[in-house]
Amino acid sequence: MGKFALEIACSTEYVKQFAAEGEDFRYYLKIKCSQCGDVSERFLYVCAAVTVPTKTGRSTANLVGKCKNCSREWTLNILPESIVPFKAEEEAKGDGYQAIAVFEVRGCEPAEFEPRKGWKVASSESNATFSDVDLSEGDWADYDDRASVSLAIMELTSRFTKR
Numbered sequence: 001m002g003k004f005a006l007e008i009a010c011s012t013e014y015v016k017q018f019a020a021e022g023e024d025f026r027y028y029l030k031i032k033c034s035q036c037g038d039v040s041e042r043f044l045y046v047c048a049a050v051t052v053p054t055k056t057g058r059s060t061a062n063l064v065g066k067c068k069n070c071s072r073e074w075t076l077n078i079l080p081e082s083i084v085p086f087k088a089e090e091e092a093k094g095d096g097y098q099a100i101a102v103f104e105v106r107g108c109e110p111a112e113f114e115p116r117k118g119w120k121v122a123s124s125e126s127n128a129t130f131s132d133v134d135l136s137e138g139d140w141a142d143y144d145d146r147a148s149v150s151l152a153i154m155e156l157t158s159r160f161t162k163r
């Protein structure tokens with residue numbers, strides 16, 4: 001069993017913070033088998049609100065699967081207390097990456113992340129928030145009427161680091 005942090009980096013304008021919104025937020029991941037190193041062709045999604053029984057039926061996990069190459073079974077769980085927003089005030093710290101979620105895995109590791117939809121962005125200049133933001137392209141912009149500024153998120157990239 002291991003733990004991997006999903007870390008993201010980006011640059012922002014007039015953004016206070018943004019986060020995966022709600023328990024039904026879908027993290028789209030490619031999964032790498034720990035046994036043979038095979039990486040899933042498609043992105044699978046996992047969300048904290050869903051749990052499924054493991055193949056043995058003895059426990060549950062947020063996502064359960066089987067390697068197409070070697071048939072090794074794997075499980076992946078989102079640690080709910082690990083989900084935190086990306087904070088713009090910290091974007092220049094270190095190499096710019098901030099952990100926004102930690103996954104606990106057995107028999108696999110997360111190999112790739114796609115941000116897609118469902119993000120909630122808060123303005124730095126007012127109490128305006130934007131829901132169901134789409135970060136699929138790694139860029140987003142919208143206008144904050146209350147503060148008369150254009151919010152932007154640019155060049156979002158991600159990586160996984162072992163905990």
Ligand SMILES: [Zn+2]
Binds near residue numbers: 034035068
């Ligand atoms: Zn495998």
